Amino acid sequence: xxxxxxxxxxxxxxxxxxxxxxxxxxxxxxxxxxxxxxxxxxxxxxxxxxxxxxxxxxxxxxxxxxxxxxxxxxxxxxxxxxxxxxxxxxxxxxxxxxxxxxxxxxxxxxxxxxxxxxxxxxxxxxxxxxxxxxxxxxxxxxxxxxxxxxxxxxxxxxxxxxxxxxxxxxxxxxxxxxxxxxxxxxxxxxxxxxxxxxxxxxxxxxxxxxxxxxxxxxxxxxxxxxxxxxxxxxxxxxxxxxxxxxxxxxxxxxxxxxxxxxxxxxxxxxxxxxxxxxxxxxxxxxxxxxxxxxxxxxxxxxxxxxxxxxxxxxxxxxxxxxxxxxxxxxxxxxxxxxxxxxxxxxxxxxxxxxxxxxxxxxxxxxxxxxxxxxxxxxxxxxxxxxxxxxxxxxxxxxxxxxxxxxxxxxxxxxxxxx
Numbered sequence: 548x549x550x551x552x553x554x555x556x557x558x559x560x561x562x563x564x565x566x567x568x569x570x571x572x573x574x575x576x577x578x579x580x581x582x583x584x585x586x587x588x589x590x591x592x593x594x595x596x597x598x599x600x601x602x603x604x605x606x607x608x609x610x611x612x613x614x615x616x617x618x619x620x621x622x623x624x625x626x627x628x629x630x631x632x633x634x635x636x637x638x639x640x641x642x643x644x645x646x647x648x649x650x651x652x653x654x655x656x657x658x659x660x661x662x663x664x665x666x667x668x669x670x671x672x673x674x675x676x677x678x679x680x681x682x683x684x685x686x687x688x689x690x691x692x693x694x695x696x697x698x699x700x701x702x703x704x705x706x707x708x709x710x711x712x713x714x715x716x717x718x719x720x721x722x723x724x725x726x727x728x729x730x731x732x733x734x735x736x737x738x739x740x741x742x743x744x745x746x747x748x749x750x751x752x753x754x755x756x757x758x759x760x761x762x763x764x765x766x767x768x769x770x771x772x773x774x775x776x777x778x779x780x781x782x783x784x785x786x787x788x789x790x791x792x793x794x795x796x797x798x799x800x801x802x803x804x805x806x807x808x809x810x811x812x813x814x815x816x817x818x819x820x821x822x823x824x825x826x827x828x829x830x831x832x833x834x835x836x837x838x839x840x841x842x843x844x845x846x847x848x849x850x851x852x853x854x855x856x857x858x859x860x861x862x863x864x865x866x867x868x869x870x871x872x873x874x875x876x877x878x879x880x881x882x883x884x885x886x887x888x889x890x891x892x893x894x895x896x897x898x899x900x901x902x903x904x905x906x907x908x909x910x911x912x913x914x915x916x917x918x919x920x921x922x923x924x925x926x927x928x929x930x931x932x933x934x935x936x937x938x939x940x941x942x943x944x945x946x947x948x949x950x951x952x953x954x955x956x957x958x959x960x961x962x963x964x965x
Contacts, residue, residue, distance in 0.1 A: 570684040585668050589651035592666045617665040625656040709733040722756045763819045774809045831864045832872045841876050845884055853890045861898040867946055875942045878935040879904050903962040
């Protein structure tokens with residue numbers, strides 16, 4: 548969710564309950580004001596009636612034409628005048644419905660006679676009052692809400708424009724191009740501090756990346772050269788006929804360890820290059836052709852283990868680095884062949900934007916959750932350096948491929964979803 552949307556929703560969640568509470572408060576304030584004004588009008592009518600009673604000497608018993616004032620002589624004797632207000636509903640012939648009335652009842656203690664006086668006044672219907680208030684509040688709320696969103700959208704979009712430009716520049720930034728990132732000059736203090744911090748950070752990242760890249764390149768050359776010399780000298784010693792059997796075994800062990808060290812060095816350097824995204828020039832890779840090529844390369848290993856191979860291939864092209872695609876398939880297929888059993892089976896399925904490689908074999912001696920970690924091997928006794936599947940995992944992460952492993956019916960299943 549975008550920052551602008553989150554900000555707008557926060558204001559909205561604040562505005563809605565405030566407007567509801569204000570609507571209720573406004574409703575009750577208006578209702579109280581209407582009742583107060585009606586009571587004042589009732590009292591005025593009573594005072595006028597009282598004045599008429601004081602001027603008359605005879606018994607008064609009358610009802611006004613509209614029935615709003617009723618005066619009746621009381622059968623009881625009142626010690627003092629008492630008033631009370633109440634609400635009631637009465638039928639209105641003109642409206643043909645029950646209407647709300649405010650009623651003032653007075654027990655009037657006169658000089659010669661006491662009276663029961665009833666003064667009634669119709670006031671605004673509660674439903675009409677509610678509808679009027681709610682309609683007014685809804686219109687006001689809609690106008691305020693619309694105005695808020697319009698103002699917030701345009702103002703926020705203008706204020707956050709430098710931030711959006713900064714994000715755009717960071718998204719296009721490429722360490723391998725060796726170009727210094729340039730942010731636009733801004734007047735907002737916080738954005739200026741952000742751009743300055745990003746400038747310093749990207750410069751440091753670029754320096755570190757350049758140093759790491761130089762290190763991997765130098766290490767690849769400087770380590771492989773002495774290893775190649777050691778290997779060649781050992782090969783000459785192995786071919787010599789004057790070396791005792793015990794020493795020959797020691798030389799062979801050294802030779803195997805040197806080969807292992809050379810593979811380990813190459814794998815670690817390859818992992819570093821993949822992590823640093825030093826492989827570029829992505830192009831369309833035809834997986835069928837590449838898989839067929841790999842099977843040709845592993846033909847001797849397949850024949851040596853007497854494996855039966857099945858291929859179900861549908862045309863799929865991926866946009867990725869050609870070298871990484873080659874390394875990916877080499878590690879997956881090589882792993883499936885190397886860890887297979889004699890007379891076993893290997894199956895490759897390429898369809899529905901996924902690659903599934905299955906091979907027969909014994910269950911893992913390590914947790915499947917740790918299978919793609921560095922230096923984890925299917926069997927501790929294996930001569931593998933334990934980096935093949937780590938390289939596969941790193942390549943898949945680079946291109947956002949989904950990598951999964953399962954073991955069912957004595958078959959190891961490795962699947963990649965593109």
